[in-house]
Amino acid sequence: MSNLDRTPAATHCGGRADVRAAPVRDLLTGRTVQLGESTEVRRLLPNLGRRMVGAWCFVDHYGPDDIAEEPGMQVPPHPHMGLQTVSWLHDGEVLHRDSLGSLQTVRPRELGLMTSGRAIAHSEESPRDHARYLHGAQLWVALPDATRDSAPSFEHHPVLPEVTGGGGLHATVILGGLDGATSPGTIHTPLVGADLTLAAGTDARLPLDPDFEYAVLTMSGESHVDGVTLTPGSLLYLGCGRRALPLRADTPASLMLLGGEPFAERVIMWWNFVARTSEEITEARTAWQSATRFGEVHGYDGERLSAPGLPPGPLKARGRTR
Known part of the structure; x- marks a missing residue:
């Protein structure tokens, strides 16, 4: 999925200096962003209060939207x-x-994982004959320096490992490992992503890695995470140093758990690029505009996106959390 903002701000993030070594409970709200012609999303990362969670650097939550009479998602190449x-x-x-x-x-509960490496282009759209409702999340993971220039790839995993922790909690492991279960998706830094389903009356504790920092995205329903009441479209940053996470729900709810080792490298994000320097961003934009390096997406009925203009002057750091 693309960042379609025509005036994107540069975000410099990463590094361990601003990561709290103790548990916290920072509740973040997203901002509304229009994605294409008909999809509205809530952008939770990057956020004024938090730029990254482990290697997770971008989180959009959308829906549930009734698209029975609409084209649904239409994101050009x-x-x-x-x-x-x-x-x-x-x-x-x-x-x-x-x-x-x-x-x-x-489709729902299937993993679509695209690794851009040095360069890739893609499009995303709702099929012409689509279901009535559209509800999901689009997330980015920053690649470390060792693999960020690797060859691009795409993985589709229709079946993922599941964890049933008791107390009404069920988890699907999207990326990384959780409570002994490991996703088949390729990762490049220690991290975890999991879909959590809480039945009515859930009262459970989810095992965590104390060396990871974590956040929870609310997908649907109302839940109580470490005593904080969460509703859809919110992101609760939890910090590091946790060995377990208390979860409770009086009615059915669903969450996404995101976590990982604090990303040690400083990176700069602009538009749909994650780089290390302003010069790399400028070179990537020039390559896209000149139709080189990123390849061509065939079959999409429409024009590809044009890159927004760069801000005047070099892109500068804005910090990990502010």
Whole structure:
């Protein structure tokens, strides 16, 4: 999924200096962003209060939207570099095309994982004959320096490992490992992403890695996470140093758990690029505008996105959390 903001701010983030070594409870609210012609999303990361959680550097939550009489998601071809995109659905379908020639419909609770490496382009759209509702999240993972210039790839995993922790909690492991279960999705830094389903009356404790920092995204319903009441579209940052997370729900609810080792490298994000320097961003934008390096997406009915203009002067650091 693309950042379609025509005046994107540069975000410099990463590094361990601003990561609290103790548990916290920072409740973050997203801002509303228009994605294409018909999809509105809540952007939770990057946020004024938090730039990254482990290697997770971008989180959009959308829906549930009634698109029975609408085209649904329509995101034209656009570029990525230096990151992975994670497509996660609760309702609906998204048709993925990319410059490798991949053509894949991603359905609820299936993992669509695209690793951009040095360069890739893709489009995302609701199929012409689609389900009534569209509800999901799009997330990015920053790639470390060792693999950020690797060859691009796309993975589709329709079956993922599950964890039943008792007390009404059920988890699907999207990326990384959780409570002994490991996702088949490729990762490049220690991290975890999991979909948590809480039945009515849930009272459970989810095992965590104390070396990871964590956050929880509320997808649906009302839940209580470490005593904090959460409603859809909110992100609760939890910090580090936790060995377990108390979860409670009086009615059915669903969450996404995001975590990982604090990302040690300083990175700069602008538009759909994750890089290390302003010069790399400028070179990537020039390559996209000149139709070089990123390849071509075939089959999308429409024009590809044009890159927004760069701000005057070099892109500068804004800090990990502010």
